[in-house]
Amino acid sequence: MPLPADFADLRPYAAWALATEPERYAKRLAASMDEMQSFYDAAFARLEDAIAYIDSFPWDDLPDDARSLLHLMQSLVMVSFPVEVWKQPRVPDSGAAYLDLISEPVV
């Protein structure tokens, strides 16, 4: 899905607009720190604008472009830990541990 026209600057990161946590988590683990840093910087700068844009529509009836933008911002939340704290894609001291999300409220 395309992003809203006002968010053309985020187009290079459109691949982060993923609807589910397993997709976002897998992309995070597969990404380099440089990729995540660059996505984080671009998306964080537009977080407030994005929330304002999405919230200009009824929450239970979002158009597709607003939905994509929200998915992108959900990925921002996902990469915030590697970028802000870990300096690596995976949480430290977690070794082989895993925790699969099996149901979530998908927007």
Next chain:
Amino acid sequence: MPHFAKPEAGSWTEQYPELGTGPVSYTDSIDPAHYEAERAAIFKRTWLNVGRVEQVPRTGSYFTKELAVADTSLIIVRGKDKEVRAFHNICRHRGNKLVWNDYPGEEVKGVCRQFTCKYHAWRYDLEGRLTFIQQEEEFFGVDKGDYGLKQVRCEIWEGFVFVNLDPGAQPLADYLGELGKGLEGYPFHEMTEVYTYRAEIGSNWKLFVDAFAEFYHAPVLHQKQAVKGEADKLFNVGFEALHYELRSPHSMISSWGGMAPPKDPSMVKPIERALRSGLFGPWDRPGIEGLDPLPPGLNPARHRAWGTDSFTFFPNFMLLVWAPGWYLTYHYWPTAVDRHVFETSLHFVPPANARERLGQELAAVTFKEYALQDANTLEATQTMLKSRAVTEFPLNDQEILLRNLHKVARDRVEAHRVDEHKAEEDLDAAAR
């Protein structure tokens, strides 16, 4: 120097003299015979939480629950009369599993009008009555009235669905006792926005209960989660709970924390500042009834820094209620002495907009980061316990809930052993 007051007995643990203060044996977590005894003495005769009423919202809604620990699978279903019932998931004809899809070990859910066995098409209604036998005339005097699904005790407390394989078990509300009573009225039913996670863990079930039943580990294991200055402060201070309470077999710990909003914004990460959320959940309470005042069982110390209360309902159900108005559950389903399935669900009030939704997203993502660190210690502990190089361990006052859990589990196994032995003796006596 304690930062929070301890009880007059001098410690939380010494308030309950039956717990003792000596080192605790962890052979109960590695001995296969003890595990077998736990299955019979605990899991086959104790109330087990298997879900919420929201999972069976209307007539015909059902889900299955695999209970490897009790050698069975259950169907939980809402009948035409709106009652929620539980049945063993077995067809009365020749024992096929009644409700499953492609893989018999996988749990399923859905809505149906009746249950039809895929083997020979025997049919059961939503109340468990056998309604149809394929080629009925071929059978020898089989009365359908005698072949309904085998029912299991099923009761509901505050929307939580519990089952008990022991037909003679005391009523659920009596079992949950004072700790359960103190939570009644909390608006669990409003918190229907659910994130559920699952993992298979290479440890005894009690070890993961232990991991979440104390916060002594938090400033150490999770040190890197906080921003640097804050982490150092937490590490140096250590952890002390606001309050502990034991109502055997259940227990609870009340903890401070949450910082919502933090006194100094630099104490938290940029994304937390932007979304006003974090480990303790969104900083702003949802606008629903029932959060103020809270039920009397929450924040028992009535402390202004209260952050979360964690209840351990024996044996394997933990319920955490967080100050900003959401709750979390943990379940530990044993599959072997050194394995279990861990399930956890976060429950929020449904968001009304993107800002609230992203705040919940951050809480859920943060939760997983912590839980992965918690989960990763367990297999390491299990393998070293198995070495038996050391079998007894000193538990501190902030680990009182662990002391209680292991004692209750051991006591139940022992009491069951005595009962069984007595039953055998009675049989022998009758035979003579």
